[in-house]
Amino acid sequence: MDYTYEGKVMWSHLDANMHMRHSAYADFAAQARIEVLDKLGLDLKVFHKLHIGPILFREETTYLREVGVNEKLTVTTTLLKSRPDGSRWSIQHEIIKENGVKAAVINVDGAWMDTQKRKLTALPEELAEQFNHIPKSADFEELVS
Template structure:
């Protein structure tokens, strides 16, 4: 989209993060971790770190595909790392985005945990080949 471009006429750096965030929201939604559930529980995802490695430029009107994999997680899903890979329509990897996060109680403004049933869904997200369970 035009709004995703920068002065060099390729996708701007922050658009990569926007696409990764949308992919995370879609994956969470599929697990029942949607906005309605978050509002009911007063919990939401929070990022501590986000790192992007840019590999290839994405031009105007190019279609991209975003993958989402769980790379690390505590058993209770209280802390986690997710990796996204963005691919151009020809299959060439354009970027890798790694985010480290947790859950926040939006009323107390403190870290929180998911209810056990939702945590169980979360830790069974598609795992990467190099998945590590955190202590």
């Protein structure tokens, strides 16, 4: 299964300097996460039915290269850290330009929230198993509960 997301930089992604604005990098990473979860059977319909949703505690971007309009980008998704039940996790995205040059690295720390109780929760066991199919980084760390 392919765990990458591909997209094209649109006019609306640009800032006053005519390169991709900082928040557009986060938008590309968020879409990559949603696409990966969808491929694993953790789509928004399932989350809505179970009253569960992903939340972020931290998002950090390291910008490496400028990105301009109409450039095609590939966003990778790897799991850096996770509890065995998938209840807390860290994911890394790399945004890569069409020429193979890495444009940015985005690290996020997150968890799952019960959208009715507005409290942190764990995924049901079968969904946690699916979540753990996200490719793991070479230095993946299993978090202790």
